[in-house]
Amino acid sequence: MRFKTLHPSPTVGDTARPVPRWAIRSAQVIPLVVLPSCLWRLPFAFDYEMGQVYAVHEPWHWWVILYVFGLSLLSEGLAYLSFGLVAGWGEVAPSWIPIIGGRRIPPLAAIVPATLGALGLIALWDPLPLAFLHIGGVPLVEYSNGWWKALSAAATLPLILWGPLLLALTYAYHKRRREE
Numbered sequence: 001m002r003f004k005t006l007h008p009s010p011t012v013g014d015t016a017r018p019v020p021r022w023a024i025r026s027a028q029v030i031p032l033v034v035l036p037s038c039l040w041r042l043p044f045a046f047d048y049e050m051g052q053v054y055a056v057h058e059p060w061h062w063w064v065i066l067y068v069f070g071l072s073l074l075s076e077g078l079a080y081l082s083f084g085l086v087a088g089w090g091e092v093a094p095s096w097i098p099i100i101g102g103r104r105i106p107p108l109a110a111i112v113p114a115t116l117g118a119l120g121l122i123a124l125w126d127p128l129p130l131a132f133l134h135i136g137g138v139p140l141v142e143y144s145n146g147w148w149k150a151l152s153a154a155a156t157l158p159l160i161l162w163g164p165l166l167l168a169l170t171y172a173y174h175k176r177r178r179e180e
Helices: 021-046 063-085 107-125 127-135 146-178
Strands: none
Touching: 021 063, 021 146, 063 107, 063 146, 107 146
């Protein structure tokens, strides 16, 4: 009896042209790169400061829960969209989507937003501008001790990889779709 090798999702790699293995792995890694920062953010929704020292403490509001959870869900949702660059639904819209279902997706409809998103993420998480802000007198977050600072760095540092991984994934998508 032969067993079929399965990908984590039945649509990953199910494309008109073969997807490089490194691209599939990159798409799998992107949500994992975003997850630690999403988990780090959640206690803030319940007014837990996670070792941060604030100059002015804002009163807690109910909308903070919605904001923090919404931001975490949005971040992970955008990270999961990277699977569209290695899956069949990134080339042909799923049939259940109204109006465009079953139609071929023009390559630029995925390439342009993915490239702009990747470049935006690189600009957002590049440590160099953050260093200049600190030198310019803008205080960075202060922590009550080094353990909190290390935990914060461990949770947020992987975000630096999101932009470059997405850019490489977008290039692989462009290269594969160009040959159609």
